[in-house]
Amino acid sequence: MRNRFAELHPAVLFLYFTAVILFSMFFMHPVFLAISLFCGFACSAALHLGKTLRFSFRFLLPMLLVMTAVNPLLNHRGATILLYVNDNPVTREALLYGFSSACMFSAVLLWFSCWNTVITSDKLVYLFGSVAPSLSLLFSMVLRFVPRFKAQIRTIENAQKGIGKGADQGSIFIRAKNGMNILSILTTWALENGITTADSMRARGYGLAGRTSFSIYAFNKRDKTALIVLIVMLFPVFYGAFTGENNIRYYPSLAVKPISFVSNLVYAAYFLLCAFPLLFNAAIEVKEHDSI
Template sequence: MKDAFSGYHPVVNFLYFVQVILFAMVFMHPVCLAISMIFAIAYSINLSGRKAIGFQLFYMLPMLLITAIINPAFNHEGVTVLTYLHSGNPLTLESIAYGIAAAAMFVTVISWFACYNAVMTSDKFIYLFGTVIPVLSLFFSMVLRFVPKFKAQLAVVSHAQKCIGRDMSSGGVFARIKHGIRILSIMVTWMLENAIETADSMKSRGYGLKGRTAFSLFKFDRRDRIAAIGMATIGMYIITGALAKGLYFRYFPSMRGVDLSVFSLSLFLAYAVLCAAPLMINSWEDRKWKLSQSDI
């Protein structure tokens, strides 16, 4: 499925992800965590389809459960004691709740970063920061491209080694270790050569020189202006509400949060609208496309 939000200006994309990722790391209110996690996973699935579903089920769900279980085993704070462990330490309701919240926050942030990597391509990042911090922007661009390129090259090298009987599945234990070290050595050499080639290529093109201009197809139009103003306004309202304790929630020594009111409910609604913005934009663009087709 084509993602309409990815077609917006890089400023809009970057502004959105800066807000949702920071808010996901800061706001520990259960309602905020639930909102952010639901829409992060939904948008990830919208971007990557079955691949994202598999990633959430086989990686994120076990990580969520493991993180939620580990915290109560080491954190014994809280006043609501449910039982006592064999070590004599108490198992508290607050430590369990905080473990679940921390696990949800961790999974949510990873999901948002997965969406960020799919939407904020390297050319968008260089467009935004290439003139301000050219070296750092090139470095981040290379890092963002590194993981998929590394996986693809590792598959090529592993397949080539397997053809000559030198992969990780051939021979005894020591032979497999030797083959693994050889593959690792090949990959390290490839990484260094690739980094040098990229740096030399960008240097030969005058990247980072003063006064250098770069070709770009990005244009900040009326649609982008409306989206940027809307996201910035909602973000400022959420920040203002958080500073006014409208999203306050604590886990220790006892769980306590802000009382539900029109103000707190409006903050939750604003946060939901912000997190759901890409999905709402995709739905709106899809509806416009269907209406235009029906008029033909």
């Protein structure tokens, strides 16, 4: 299905992902964490279904279990003791905090995977090319290098295997040596590629004062509507942050603000905000289907 949300103006996309990622990092309330994790998974699955499922089962789920189990073993703060391990208390508060931290970390990773797919390097250069040209170029190179690193390391490893120096050939010491050699080749390639890119951009006059550049992005009526909707949804979330609706205390004892009518409104606004890409795509599909 065509991703209509990714076709919005880069400024709207940047505002959305910046807000959602920052909220996911700082809101440790269980309701906010559940909303962010669920919507982050749904949006990531809508963009790349197979990769999201593999990433979740291979990395996120084990990390969730490990972080939840390790935190109460290392952190013994908390008033409610569940059991003792080697004479050290395992508390309910430490267990819940470990689980919440793992959910927060998982949600942020999922949202960053969406960011990496939707906000491409050309959009970053468009947004910050005139304000901070060096920074925007650095960001675009980093985002572009991630998939290129994967392809290049496969090329290097296949070449090394052809001469009997692969990372899975020989004894454990020879494998380690071959792996370090592959990493050294990759690092050298990355540095040379970065220098070549920087010289190429400098030769084209990138970053010079008064330099104009071609852009395919135009702020149209759809972008304006999406921006207004985002701002409207952001207001209740900020209000909830200032009034403490998203606050929770884990130590020394668990304390959370009781659920009220206002808190339910804040939860609903945060859910609509996180689910906005899915709702936007669905609304456009329905509108275009009705116009046929």
